[in-house]
Structures are given as C-alpha cells and as structure tokens.
Amino acid sequence: MSVETADFIVVGAGIAGASVAYELSLQGKVIVLEMESSPGYHSTGRSAAVMSENYGPALWSRLVTASRAFLETPPDGFTDVPLVTPRGALFLARDGEQAQLAAQADELLSRGASIELTSSEEALRFCPVIRTSEFVSALYEPDCMDIDTNALLTGYLKVLRARGGRLVTNGKVEVLERSGNVWRISTPSGSFEAPVIVNAAGGWVQEIASLAGLPYRNVVPFRRTAVVFDPPSGSSIQSWPMTFDVAETFYFKPEAGRIMVSPVDMAMSEPCDAQADELEVAIAIDRIHTYTTMEVRTVKHKWGGLRTFAPDHEPVIGRDAQEPSFIWLAGQGGNGVMGGAAAARLAASFALNAEIPPDIAALGITTENVSPGRACVLDASGDKPVVGTFEAFG
Ligand SMILES: Cc1cc2nc3c(=O)[nH]c(=O)nc-3n(C[C@H](O)[C@H](O)[C@H](O)COP(=O)(O)OP(=O)(O)OC[C@H]3O[C@@H](n4cnc5c(N)ncnc54)[C@H](O)[C@@H]3O)c2cc1C
Incomplete structure (x- = not known):
C-alpha cells in the first residue's frame, strides 16, 4: 500500500x-x-459559540484576547460572511461575590476590554428576565460576540x-x-x-x-449538557446577552429564535459521542425557573458535548x-x-x-x-x- x-x-x-x-x-x-x-x-x-474575554481561566482568556483580531477581521478570502456578530455578555454576582466580579473587571480592563459594572436592577435593561432578587451586581461586556x-x-x-x-x-x-x-x-x-x-x-x-x-x-474530557426552549411569547430576545452567574451554575443565550441554557455540568467522561444527561436537563430547567422569570414549557432540543481539561x-x-x-x-x-x-x-x-x-x-x-x-x-x-x-x- x-x-x-x-x-x-x-x-x-x-x-x-x-x-x-x-x-x-x-x-x-x-x-x-x-x-x-x-x-x-x-x-x-x-458549542454555545460565543467569544467572551471574561470566560475561562487566565491563560485561555488571554488567548481569547489574542484571537479577537482574527475573528473580527479575518484575512481576505477566508470567508464571505462575518465570523462574529455582537452578542454582549452579562455576569451576575450574588451577595458575597462582588469581590470576584471586581477582580474580573480589573483583569478585563488591564487587557483593554470594555466593561460596565451595574447593579442587578440596572442589568434588566440588558436582559429583562433576570430575577433581580437573586443577584446584587453585574458586569456587562459589550464586546462579547457570537461566533459562526x-x-x-x-x-x-x-x-x-x-x-x-x-x-x-x-x-x-x-x-x-x-x-x-x-x-x-x-x-x-x-x-x-x-x-x-x-x-x-x-x-x-x-x-x-x-x-x-x-x-x-x-x-480528560468532561460532558456538558445544553437545552433549548421557546422564549416568553412576544419577547424580542435577539438583543439579549449571553447571561452567566459568576458562581458558574448556569448560562443562557438567544439561539436561532429560542433560548439555549446550560447547567454548566462537568461530569468526567470517556471520549465518546456525548449525549445530554437527563438529570442535567432537569437542573437546567430549574435554574431558569430560579434565576429568571422565564418558564420552560417544552424542551425543543438538547445535546451533550465534551470539554477537555488539564487539571x-x-x-x-x-x-x-x-x-x-x-x-x-x-x-x-x-x-x-x-x-x-x-x-x-x-x-x-x-x-x-x-x-x-x-x-x-x-x-x-x-x-x-x-x-x-x-x-x-x-x-x-x-x-x-x-x-x-x-x-x-x-
Ligand atoms: C455545551 C458546550 C458549550 C460550549 N461553548 C463554547 C463557547 O461558547 N465558546 C467556545 O469557544 N467553546 C465552547 N465550548 C468548547 C468548545 O466546543 C471546545 O473547546 C472545542 O470545540 C474543542 O475543539 P477540538 O478541536 O479540540 O475538539 P473536537 O471538536 O472534539 O475535535 C477533535 C476531533 O478529533 C477527532 N478524532 C478523535 N480521535 C481520532 C482519531 N483516532 N483519529 C482521527 N481523528 C480523531 C474527533 O473525531 C474530533 O472531530 C463548548 C463546549 C460544549 C460542550
């Protein structure tokens, strides 16, 4: 041969x-x-296909900063469509997590990123479905992008x-x-x-x-679950940011006219064709009910995927x-x-x-x-x- x-x-x-x-x-x-x-x-x-300079551990988030120019301005002939479109990201802090949020803000500013620190009440202008009683402050990152x-x-x-x-x-x-x-x-x-x-x-x-x-x-690979459901009827979700909690127990974002949520599960896995975990689907729905005013009536779509980590x-x-x-x-x-x-x-x-x-x-x-x-x-x-x-x- x-x-x-x-x-x-x-x-x-x-x-x-x-x-x-x-x-x-x-x-x-x-x-x-x-x-x-x-x-x-x-x-x-x-993946959830977003780019946020405030996501992940220190060195990875710096590699995101170093990737931004390529994604925003790819070389001629690379693509006929934009690789990134504006999304925005909102990070929500509970009482006791303000110092962590402030540290994230400092790190982002040191890399030249734009940010806005607000109260959770004020954050409603970015995402109107947050249950504000659960959070005290928020960091908004306008330059977070959706990636194609x-x-x-x-x-x-x-x-x-x-x-x-x-x-x-x-x-x-x-x-x-x-x-x-x-x-x-x-x-x-x-x-x-x-x-x-x-x-x-x-x-x-x-x-x-x-x-x-x-x-x-x-x-080692770890499984993560994602769930998609219909937004509240009549809401115009397209401008909503990717919304995270600082403690990393959930995130959600608009996804092709619906809402994608993940309970940010992290279960060690064999390398495999990962599937959504049913318990994690239930937890994702519960997080939406606890931390937002949205109601999940029907799961429209769900999937699992592997994220692979060093310790x-x-x-x-x-x-x-x-x-x-x-x-x-x-x-x-x-x-x-x-x-x-x-x-x-x-x-x-x-x-x-x-x-x-x-x-x-x-x-x-x-x-x-x-x-x-x-x-x-x-x-x-x-x-x-x-x-x-x-x-x-x-
Ligand atoms: C739910 C979820 C949400 C996520 N959200 C984001 C996000 O918003 N933004 C972000 O940046 N990242 C996100 N990620 C992470 C991102 O998806 C991964 O970091 C990234 O896709 C890893 O890419 P990869 O090329 O290393 O792995 P993969 O895409 O898995 O590619 C590895 C390839 O190797 C091939 N392979 C394996 N063994 C062999 C073999 N023996 N011979 C030949 N080929 C082989 C596999 O078939 C596979 O195609 C998310 C992940 C999940 C699961």
Missing part, C-alpha cells in the same frame, strides 16, 4: 486541528486526519486545501509509531508519514498519546516532554472556539521550533505555563486521572 507523506500530520478536524493545519500550511504540506465522515462533528459542532463556528471551520479548511493541504475523513488513526525520523500512521483511508505530528484530537488526545507509546497524561483548566500546548516531534494542542475546555485562532498560532510555533508569537508572549503566555510537561499534566497515576486533582483546581 502506498504511503502519503507530509511535513505535518494533524490528528482531528475540530476547530483545533483545522486552525493549526491552516497555520502550518504556510510552511509545508499538511494532512489532517479525521475519524468521522465530516469535520466538526464532536465538541466543535456542539461553521464559517470559521470551513474557512480554515478551504484555505488549507488552497495551500495544497488535505483533509482525510473516515481517517481514524489506528496505528501511530515513530520510526527513525518520521511518524508512521495507519488509518482505514490510507497510510501517512510525517516528521511532526500535532495531537488535536479533543477528548481523544490521551488515546492518541497512548497509540504513540507515550505515558498517560492528565488531559488547572489551562491550555496544553507544546512539545511533548518525552517526544518533541509530538505536539499537543489540547485542553481547550470551554474556550476552544473563541481562543482557537491564537492557540493555533502558538501550537504552530512549537511545531516549527520558532519563538512564541510576540503578541501572545506579551500577554504572559510562556512555553512553561502551557506546557504538556507541567506537573499537573504529568501527575497521573498509571493510566487514570488522580482522583481529586481536577477538583483541587475548581
């Missing part, structure tokens, strides 16, 4: 794989291997092809071995070889590392501690779509043995703080996550 060679092989055609393939295709031939019959089937196709994830993914893959790269679907990596200076890979759709491999397999990154003969690493929830991007030709682009958690553009440039710099892009370095991202070799990622016991490790980081 013939073997197709490339300079870089990327495993996974979610937003991570497609974006790093796009970056690397400027430097050489890239082949993306995707086990499903189409790209974006798993986490990337199941499909246009983003399609744009990356279109440019990849135009630069001579290739997406191989039904291309599940089944064998992965280092032989001399190349990785040899077998899939049902052919065999491939490249000196450098990028592991962008989302919830499956650990499986890919194991196939490569690398030890267990603490990068500290920060990016896992860089050369493997044991095998430097194996590049990790993992641990995207809940920021993979919004922060993906900068994460891809960062991963590409490691694949190319280049400096971290200066705008990303200026935000305090270093080789060490995103490294797959940092202690909490390496600190696994044999073949499973250390119990308590993830909880310790919250």
Whole structure:
C-alpha cells in the first residue's frame, strides 16, 4: 500500500486541528486526519459559540484576547460572511461575590476590554428576565460576540486545501509509531508519514498519546449538557446577552429564535459521542425557573458535548516532554472556539521550533505555563486521572 507523506500530520478536524493545519500550511504540506465522515462533528459542532474575554481561566482568556483580531477581521478570502456578530455578555454576582466580579473587571480592563459594572436592577435593561432578587451586581461586556463556528471551520479548511493541504475523513488513526525520523500512521483511508505530528484530537488526545507509546497524561474530557426552549411569547430576545452567574451554575443565550441554557455540568467522561444527561436537563430547567422569570414549557432540543481539561483548566500546548516531534494542542475546555485562532498560532510555533508569537508572549503566555510537561499534566497515576486533582483546581 502506498504511503502519503507530509511535513505535518494533524490528528482531528475540530476547530483545533483545522486552525493549526491552516497555520502550518504556510510552511509545508499538511494532512489532517479525521475519524468521522465530516469535520466538526464532536465538541466543535456542539458549542454555545460565543467569544467572551471574561470566560475561562487566565491563560485561555488571554488567548481569547489574542484571537479577537482574527475573528473580527479575518484575512481576505477566508470567508464571505462575518465570523462574529455582537452578542454582549452579562455576569451576575450574588451577595458575597462582588469581590470576584471586581477582580474580573480589573483583569478585563488591564487587557483593554470594555466593561460596565451595574447593579442587578440596572442589568434588566440588558436582559429583562433576570430575577433581580437573586443577584446584587453585574458586569456587562459589550464586546462579547457570537461566533459562526461553521464559517470559521470551513474557512480554515478551504484555505488549507488552497495551500495544497488535505483533509482525510473516515481517517481514524489506528496505528501511530515513530520510526527513525518520521511518524508512521495507519488509518482505514490510507497510510501517512510525517516528521511532526500535532495531537488535536479533543477528548481523544490521551488515546492518541497512548497509540504513540507515550505515558498517560492528565488531559480528560468532561460532558456538558445544553437545552433549548421557546422564549416568553412576544419577547424580542435577539438583543439579549449571553447571561452567566459568576458562581458558574448556569448560562443562557438567544439561539436561532429560542433560548439555549446550560447547567454548566462537568461530569468526567470517556471520549465518546456525548449525549445530554437527563438529570442535567432537569437542573437546567430549574435554574431558569430560579434565576429568571422565564418558564420552560417544552424542551425543543438538547445535546451533550465534551470539554477537555488539564487539571488547572489551562491550555496544553507544546512539545511533548518525552517526544518533541509530538505536539499537543489540547485542553481547550470551554474556550476552544473563541481562543482557537491564537492557540493555533502558538501550537504552530512549537511545531516549527520558532519563538512564541510576540503578541501572545506579551500577554504572559510562556512555553512553561502551557506546557504538556507541567506537573499537573504529568501527575497521573498509571493510566487514570488522580482522583481529586481536577477538583483541587475548581
Ligand atoms: C455545551 C458546550 C458549550 C460550549 N461553548 C463554547 C463557547 O461558547 N465558546 C467556545 O469557544 N467553546 C465552547 N465550548 C468548547 C468548545 O466546543 C471546545 O473547546 C472545542 O470545540 C474543542 O475543539 P477540538 O478541536 O479540540 O475538539 P473536537 O471538536 O472534539 O475535535 C477533535 C476531533 O478529533 C477527532 N478524532 C478523535 N480521535 C481520532 C482519531 N483516532 N483519529 C482521527 N481523528 C480523531 C474527533 O473525531 C474530533 O472531530 C463548548 C463546549 C460544549 C460542550
């Protein structure tokens, strides 16, 4: 059987794989291997599709800041439609959470983001269904955007092809071995070889590392549930922001004329075709009834998706501690779509043995703080996550 060679092989055609393939295709031939019959089937196709610079842990939210320019002004020819449209985000604090809200405001201001701090009463002008008795203050982030994830993914893959790269679907990596200076890979759709491999397999990154003969690493998928219901009749929801509570027990947003809500569940999972969890569907409905004046009469749609985390929830991007030709682009958690553009440039710099892009370095991202070799990622016991490790980081 013939073997197709490339300079870089990327495993996974979610937003991570497609974006790093796009970056690397400027430097050489890239082949993306995707086990499903189409790209974006798993986490990337199941997200809430927003970009907020106030969402996620410190380093991820900085990568969101570094991704904003690409999403707002993509290169010529990338897409015919806007990648982002205004949404706004509202973060609601209960009594006792004001200090946390103030710290978030300071961090956002230090990165040049626009914000407005208000009382929960005043926040009704942004979102008229908040149960204001539950909250005391709010932070409004006007520059939070909805992302057209499909246009983003399609744009990356279109440019990849135009630069001579290739997406191989039904291309599940089944064998992965280092032989001399190349990785040899077998899939049902052919065999491939490249000196450098990028592991962008989302919830499956650990499986890919194991196939490569690398030890267990603490990068673990967790399921999240989303529920869609009809808004109150007569309400004009399109201008409502994505609304979160600071304690992270729910968020909701307008979604194609309906409301999407998540109870922000986080249940450790095997990598799989995730489904909505029925108990979490009930909790999502209860949160809407408790924290808003809306009523959920019928669930119109629901789904589950995987979010994959290192214990500290920060990016896992860089050369493997044991095998430097194996590049990790993992641990995207809940920021993979919004922060993906900068994460891809960062991963590409490691694949190319280049400096971290200066705008990303200026935000305090270093080789060490995103490294797959940092202690909490390496600190696994044999073949499973250390119990308590993830909880310790919250
Ligand atoms: C309910 C929910 C809401 C979210 N909301 C947001 C949001 O608003 N904004 C945001 O930025 N992020 C959000 N996220 C997170 C975001 O969806 C993820 O961070 C992102 O999609 C991860 O992308 P990925 O490419 O790493 O993973 P994936 O999209 O899962 O891609 C990995 C790919 O690897 C492939 N693969 C696996 N194993 C193999 C193999 N052996 N061979 C070949 N291919 C393989 C898989 O088939 C898959 O297509 C949300 C997630 C969920 C679940």
